[in-house]
Amino acid sequence: MSPTNHSSSPSVLKARNLAKAFGSNTVLKDIDIDIHRGQVVALIGPSGSGKTTVLRCLNGLETPDGGTVTFGGTGVDGDSSAGLSIDFAAKVGKKDVAELRDRSAMVFQHYNLFPHMTVLKNIIEGPVQVQKRPRSEAIAEAERLLERVGLADKRDAYPFELSGGQQQRVGIVRALALKPQLLLFDEPTSALDPELVGDVLGVIKELAEEGWTMVIVTHELAFARNVADEVIFMDGGVVVERGPAAEVLRAPRQERTKLFVKRLQHDV
Amino acid sequence: MDWDLVWSSFGPLITGAVTGTIPLTLASFAFGLVLALVVALLRLSPNWLLAGIGRFYVSVIRGTPLLVQLFVIFYGLPSMGIKLDPWPSAIIAFSLNVGGYAAEIIRAAILSVPKGQWEAGHTIGMSRPQTLLRIILPQAARVSVPPLSNTFISLVKDTSLASLILVTELFRNAQQIAAFSQEFMALYLQAALVYWVICLVLSTAQSAVERRLDRYVAH
Numbered sequence: 001m002s003p004t005n006h007s008s009s010p011s012v013l014k015a016r017n018l019a020k021a022f023g024s025n026t027v028l029k030d031i032d033i034d035i036h037r038g039q040v041v042a043l044i045g046p047s048g049s050g051k052t053t054v055l056r057c058l059n060g061l062e063t064p065d066g067g068t069v070t071f072g073g074t075g076v077d078g079d080s081s082a083g084l085s086i087d088f089a090a091k092v093g094k095k096d097v098a099e100l101r102d103r104s105a106m107v108f109q110h111y112n113l114f115p116h117m118t119v120l121k122n123i124i125e126g127p128v129q130v131q132k133r134p135r136s137e138a139i140a141e142a143e144r145l146l147e148r149v150g151l152a153d154k155r156d157a158y159p160f161e162l163s164g165g166q167q168q169r170v171g172i173v174r175a176l177a178l179k180p181q182l183l184l185f186d187e188p189t190s191a192l193d194p195e196l197v198g199d200v201l202g203v204i205k206e207l208a209e210e211g212w213t214m215v216i217v218t219h220e221l222a223f224a225r226n227v228a229d230e231v232i233f234m235d236g237g238v239v240v241e242r243g244p245a246a247e248v249l250r251a252p253r254q255e256r257t258k259l260f261v262k263r264l265q266h267d268v
Numbered sequence: 269m270d271w272d273l274v275w276s277s278f279g280p281l282i283t284g285a286v287t288g289t290i291p292l293t294l295a296s297f298a299f300g301l302v303l304a305l306v307v308a309l310l311r312l313s314p315n316w317l318l319a320g321i322g323r324f325y326v327s328v329i330r331g332t333p334l335l336v337q338l339f340v341i342f343y344g345l346p347s348m349g350i351k352l353d354p355w356p357s358a359i360i361a362f363s364l365n366v367g368g369y370a371a372e373i374i375r376a377a378i379l380s381v382p383k384g385q386w387e388a389g390h391t392i393g394m395s396r397p398q399t400l401l402r403i404i405l406p407q408a409a410r411v412s413v414p415p416l417s418n419t420f421i422s423l424v425k426d427t428s429l430a431s432l433i434l435v436t437e438l439f440r441n442a443q444q445i446a447a448f449s450q451e452f453m454a455l456y457l458q459a460a461l462v463y464w465v466i467c468l469v470l471s472t473a474q475s476a477v478e479r480r481l482d483r484y485v486a487h
Contacts, residue, residue: 105392125392126392
């Protein structure tokens with residue numbers, strides 16, 4: 001898939017001036033992000049650059065100290081819902097955070113599957129317990145998604161019985177089952193053995209082709225070049241450079257981006 | 269030794285276990301666990317006042333003898349106008365006691381569940397109470413079975429203290445037969461034997477529960 005221009009699609013997420021400090025340590029400063037429907041944004045940067053914190057702010061796992069997050073109106077599967085706007089400079093209530101979480105679903109670096117539940121139960125837990133969808137419908141949907149990622153036969157397995165790559169694919173299915181507007185991936189392949197990385201990246205690439213809107217924190221630059229429409233390079237809690245994937249990764253303008261891209265490509 | 273007496277004493281001892289020791293243990297453990305969960309959550313609360321109340325409770329319960337707690341409730345409270353029968357007194361005292369000890373076990377077990385599990389619960393849209401109930405506690409339960417079994421087995425034996433506030437249970441029956449027959453050694457060894465058998469059964473049950481809860485862990 002060649003990256004396409006999504007700027008004419010409806011806006012899914014607009015974040016402005018996100019700021020976050022842990023004590024006296026500033027981890028995010030003036031972060032702006034725009035994501036349109038069907039767009040894939042890759043967040044790259046050295047460890048400690050704040051890219052994971054950005055992702056966690058978007059999902060309400062961290063509360064920014066300032067800035068605004070605005071979600072647009074309509075879900076990816078076409079059911080319409082109202083927009084949502086949160087100003088983090090004001091007091092943010094539990095309800096705001098809950099609504100923010102409803103908009104996106106996170107895929108974690110260490111999968112974070114529920115070890116006491118089978119694969120199927122992991123997937124239907126959110127749809128059944130939180131979204132109150134009928135159990136039979138949730139099961140059918142989960143089975144369909146498992147089939148898609150090649151894990152139909154693992155339906156009744158416990159997470160410990162799966163390889164890392166399989167666990168992460170279940171993690172992705174668990175997120176998809178929630179039918180979020182936005183999928184967030186936090187270094188989804190960093191904990192995997194090298195030979196398992198391809199499977200997981202393959203699934204993510206398919207989702208991109210299907211039109212899912214995604215933000216991916218990753219160290220896989222080749223993958224980002226392939227799949228992302230936009231690349232945002234962060235360092236020291238600020239956005240250093242952003243633009244179409246091909247430009248930022250092939251011909252970075254900023255010195256820090258050049259260094260980072262060069263170093264990572266040397267590793268490969 | 270009067271062997272006929274020894275044999276015929278097992279009847280009242282076992283009756284004491286079945287109608288005294290065992291129900292007293294079960295009731296106190298059940299109430300105690302509920303209390304322990306509440307105290308553990310207090311201790312884990314970000315609110316310093318609630319956390320302080322939890323800490324204070326655990327400190328008092330663990331810092332004073334069970335026998336003293338029992339006597340305060342049964343012999344002490346009547347002077348404040350609160351008169352309780354032996355059974356309710358015993359159940360209250362043992363429940364409060366279990367609540368203090370088990371609270372620490374449950375608190376540690378909750379803390380042993382990785383933070384990522386809370387986050388995974390939140391990211392699928394669960395509130396804190398929902399995540400606690402459906403994601404965290406089932407995993408904490410597995411970790412807490414061995415130490416809670418310890419508490420449970422201790423409780424079985426501690427209920428013998430209830431004989432001192434006139435609850436008719438295994439040990440009180442042993443004492444009464446011993447006093448009237450003067451066969452102290454035989455009766456107390458018999459009582460010890462019955463306690464031991466109860467605890468053996470419990471240990472077996474513990475293994476079964478552990479095996480069941482271990483089914484989702486790699487071996």
